[in-house]
Amino acid sequence: MCDSCGCNVTAGNRHLIEDNGPLATVDAGTTAVTILQDLLSENNLQARHNRQHFAKHQVLAINLMSSPGAGKTALLEATIDALKDRYAIAVIEGDLETENDARRIRAKGVPAVQITTGSACHLDAHMVHDALHQLDLAALDLLFIENVGNLVCPASFDLGHHRNVVLLSIPEGDDKPAKYPVMFRAADLMVLSKSELLPVMDDFSPTQAEHYLRQLANPAPVISLSAKTGRGMQDWLHWLTQEIEAHRARLHNGDNTRPVIAADGIRFHAAQRPSAVRLGPL
Amino acid sequence: MHELSVCQGLLRQVKQIALEHRATAVEKIYLQIGPLAGVEPALLQAAFPIASADSLAAQAQMVIRAMPIRVHCRRCHADTEASLNNLTCADCGDWETELLSGDELLIERIEMQTPQ
Numbered sequence: 127m128c129d130s131c132g133c134n135v136t137a138g139n140r141h142l143i144e145d146n147g148p149l150a151t152v153d154a155g156t157t158a159v160t161i162l163q164d165l166l167s168e169n170n171l172q173a174r175h176n177r178q179h180f181a182k183h184q185v186l187a188i189n190l191m192s193s194p195g196a197g198k199t200a201l202l203e204a205t206i207d208a209l210k211d212r213y214a215i216a217v218i219e220g221d222l223e224t225e226n227d228a229r230r231i232r233a234k235g236v237p238a239v240q241i242t243t244g245s246a247c248h249l250d251a252h253m254v255h256d257a258l259h260q261l262d263l264a265a266l267d268l269l270f271i272e273n274v275g276n277l278v279c280p281a282s283f284d285l286g287h288h289r290n291v292v293l294l295s296i297p298e299g300d301d302k303p304a305k306y307p308v309m310f311r312a313a314d315l316m317v318l319s320k321s322e323l324l325p326v327m328d329d330f331s332p333t334q335a336e337h338y339l340r341q342l343a344n345p346a347p348v349i350s351l352s353a354k355t356g357r358g359m360q361d362w363l364h365w366l367t368q369e370i371e372a373h374r375a376r377l378h379n380g381d382n383t384r385p386v387i388a389a390d391g392i393r394f395h396a397a398q399r400p401s402a403v404r405l406g407p408l
Numbered sequence: 409m410h411e412l413s414v415c416q417g418l419l420r421q422v423k424q425i426a427l428e429h430r431a432t433a434v435e436k437i438y439l440q441i442g443p444l445a446g447v448e449p450a451l452l453q454a455a456f457p458i459a460s461a462d463s464l465a466a467q468a469q470m471v472i473r474a475m476p477i478r479v480h481c482r483r484c485h486a487d488t489e490a491s492l493n494n495l496t497c498a499d500c501g502d503w504e505t506e507l508l509s510g511d512e513l514l515i516e517r518i519e520m521q522t523p524q
Contacts, residue, residue: 156435156436156519156520156521156522157429157431157519157520157521157522158517158518158519158520159425159429159517159518159519159520160516160517161425161514161515161516161517161518162440162514162515162516163421163514163515164513164514164515165414165417165418165421165439165447165513165514165515166414166417166513167417167421168417168420168421169417246410246413247409247410248410250413278409278446279409279410279446281446282410282445282446282447282513283410303493304493305493307444307492307493308444308445308446311444311495338493340496340503341493341494341495341496341503342493342494342495343479343495343496343503343504343505343506343507345504
């Protein structure tokens with residue numbers, strides 16, 4: 127977040143600090159400092175540092191978010207099976223307790239670092255940085271950060287990653303984007319997972335789920351897949367490989383990239399937003 | 409759920425600014441929070457006395473300005489009010505809008521007692 131160029135001053139708050147605005151005056155006996163600094167600036171500074179690590183080693187980092195049990199680990203297992211001969215992959219696992227998910231990933235033959243957060247409901251940039259020290263970034267192409275299963279808090283913390291993927295599993299219901307707007311607004315890609323259940327859970331409408339996502343003004347593509355049967359996996363693998371290539375091309379041009387929405391207000395730099403993130407619906 | 413840790417981060421920043429101004433006490437902390445920021449103002453208020461205990465800001469009042477959700481329509485160029493789960497244009501109904509306001513999570517201003 128740039129604090130020196132005034133980019134925290136937005137159309138929403140400019141009137142507050144302009145002449146005669148409520149913040150333009152100072153009470154007697156006290157010193158007032160107008161700041162407009164992001165509340166999460168400590169986290170965001172660390173996130174920027176993490177992003178520099180990734181850029182140095184040409185790693186694409188993907189933040190995978192969903193409710194607990196939506197199938198993040200199963201999707202990662204299937205993805206590793208499909209791509210590990212082509213790309214060097216590693217996973218950072220976030221859970222409140224246990225090494226279970228990291229074990230599942232390691233069984234696929236790729237490095238996995240488990241972060242157990244205790245009672246914390248999300249990963250933050252500092253936790254991810256600690257985990258990065260246990261990985262050889264120079265040997266990697268693709269890093270998945272499997273966030274704590276939670277549709278609320280993980281959306282508010284930038285980890286230094288490049289893309290947000292949000293899973294919505296069929297049993298959860300198609301109105302999740304309307305119920306958890308902060309999370310789904312941050313998605314660069316929405317994956318409808320466990321699609322093998324669509325025939326038995328026919329009250330889930332993928333069209334309706336996409337409608338709720340568009341109501342959040344989010345242009346992210348929507349992919350319906352089943353990690354179990356493999357149906358739809360090609361669309362996901364295609365999206366991933368396209369993102370890896372686009373990321374490398376951007377780094378080649380000295381440009382880094384960020385998720386479509388970052389909690390520290392990427393909209394302030396909308397003019398600098400790479401056009402590649404403005405993906406249309408599939 | 410993460411408001412206490414957000415509050416602790418806030419106080420670290422406030423402390424830094426207070427030290428820079430050699431303040432003896434922090435009186436008021438003004439924040440801007442939009443509904444799309446993912447932080448609940450009421451929970452942040454509840455966490456503040458816990459996070460600020462034994463600090464320069466222990467007696468400080470936290471004032472939260474709730475920011476409205478407003479969007480700009482790329483199609484019809486209208487600026488309209490929107491709601492948390494419906495960011496479409498209120499004029500033409502199009503979903504290709506940009507957020508003008510509503511995801512703020514900012515320290516707006518701090519008032520401190522300083523040595524004259």
